[in-house]
Amino acid sequence: DHSAFSRARNERFREGDVVRRVFEHIVEACIVAGLVGGEGFAVDASLIQADANKQRSIAGQDWRRDRDPARSSRAVKEYLATLDDTAWGAASDVVPKFISLSDPAAQWTGAHKGPAFFAYSDNYLIDVKFGVIVDVEASRSIRQAEVGAARTMIERTEERFGLKPERLAGDTAYGAAPMLNWLVEEKGIAPHIPVFDKSKRDDGTFSRSDFRYDPTRDVYHCPSGKRLGTSGTVHEGKTLLYRASKLDCDACPLKPQCCPKEPSRKIPRDIHEHARDVARSFAGTEGFETSRRQRKKIEMRFAHLKRILRLGRLRLRGPRGAQDEFVLAAIAQNLRRLASFVA
Incomplete structure (x- = not known):
């Protein structure tokens, strides 16, 4: 029964x-x-x-x-x-x-x-x-x-x-920064996962990928070579803000392409961005493509x-x-x- x-x-x-x-x-x-x-x-x-x-x-x-x-x-x-x-x-x-x-x-x-x-x-x-x-x-x-x-x-x-x-x-659903950090830093597992990233801008201005990060000095460099630094304050428990000098931005010829509506440019960086960079480094490799097929x-x-x-x-x-x-x-x-x- x-x-x-x-x-x-x-x-x-x-x-x-x-x-x-x-x-x-x-x-x-x-x-x-x-x-x-x-x-x-x-x-x-x-x-x-x-x-x-x-x-x-x-x-x-x-x-x-x-x-x-x-x-x-x-x-x-x-x-x-x-x-x-x-x-x-x-x-x-x-x-x-x-x-x-x-x-x-x-x-x-x-x-x-x-x-x-x-x-x-x-x-x-x-x-x-x-x-x-x-x-x-x-x-x-x-x-x-x-x-x-x-x-x-x-x-x-x-x-x-x-x-x-x-x-x-x-897939991308598992590509958020906390999950990638858990895999890389705590478990030692290579994440063959696309990074969940919404930093790409579609209004014609520079995206975060156009700025170069210097890990030794913990600063960003903008397309014109100026430096963006951070105070070290963590916002909302997960984000650091890297800000450019207003004097540098005012005199920069690329300001209309960078921050036309703001006095200076700021770049958000996740506290787990290193793990996201590790995941990005696998994208396009032979092993990543094998994992995608499997x-x-x-x-x-x-x-x-x-x-x-x-x-x-x-x-x-x-x-x-x-x-x-x-x-x-x-x-x-x-x-x-x-x-x-x-x-």
């Missing part, structure tokens, strides 16, 4: 995390079979529609987080328990436009450039040798939560299997998930329900890969 599986999953085996243990056992079998190289990983996320609809939702500002968990459904209890997790409530302070009453952890999103819907993000970390999924994690469907899930998966894979890749392939294997896993396994919409609700379905699907995909290559 289907209720036996449901009650066993939610009552008997919930605290034992049996689904995760089965998944890790299959990954270990793939490692023993030589299907995991451990040299290069790829990370990505895909939206999976939640079992929730717009008709049974309320505006985000009307949701009360202080409701009594004892009088709430299981999905609501799980949501309230994840408010401090980096992949869930703590990922962003932005209030969603709508919140589902039946599954409040599901994110209202219009990321597919079509009608908006409630969804979860299925995050995969794969080994690029044969596309084996080495870790899987459910999260909210926003960039900050997906980046937090990626960090969780990398650390857990190193802890459980002793695997730490030399390089990580990903990253398509993770897109193939998601295509297989939706087209063959038919996981386009979740059947279970709440963060744990989504996690169970995603892990079970990853188990099936790894078993198919193991059987195919071993045979």
Whole structure:
């Protein structure tokens, strides 16, 4: 009877995390079979529609987080328990436009450039040798939560299997400065990831890339050779400002192309800009292009998930329900890969 599986999953085996243990056992079998190289990983996320609809939702500002968990459904209890997790409530302070009453952890999103819907993000970390999924994690469907899930998966894979890749392939969503700094400075992993950069100007004036940075003196040099220095004050906890002298800018013939509406030019520099420079140094190299091609294997896993396994919409609700379905699907995909290559 289907209720036996449901009650066993939610009552008997919930605290034992049996689904995760089965998944890790299959990954270990793939490692023993030589299907995991451990040299290069790829990370990505895909939206999976939640079992929730717009008709049974309320505006985000009307949701009360202080409701009594004892009088709430299981999905609501799980949501309230994840408010401090980096992949869930703590990922962003932005209030969603709508919140589902039946599954409040599901994110209202219009990321597919079509009608908006409630969804979860299925995050995969794969080994690029044969596309084996080495870790899987459910999260909210926003960039900050997906980046937090990626960090969780990398650390857990190193802890459980002793695997730490030399390089990580990903798209621009993982190219923000804090993530790149974590990879370069803390983990020692080469980020084969495009840098998330909005410094390019489209009004005809000089962009930040037109200014040359001198790391030995910690100054910028403008196109006319003048120096821009910083006071060392960190703004908004992440940015240093390098300012030119007003006297230099007033006498500069390039001022109309540099700062026509300001008395002097200033350049913002992220405190983690060194890690961004490291990531930029890989762009265009042979290894970066190899990683870009190999990253398509993770897109193939998601295509297989939706087209063959038919996981386009979740059947279970709440963060744990989504996690169970995603892990079970990853188990099936790894078993198919193991059987195919071993045979």
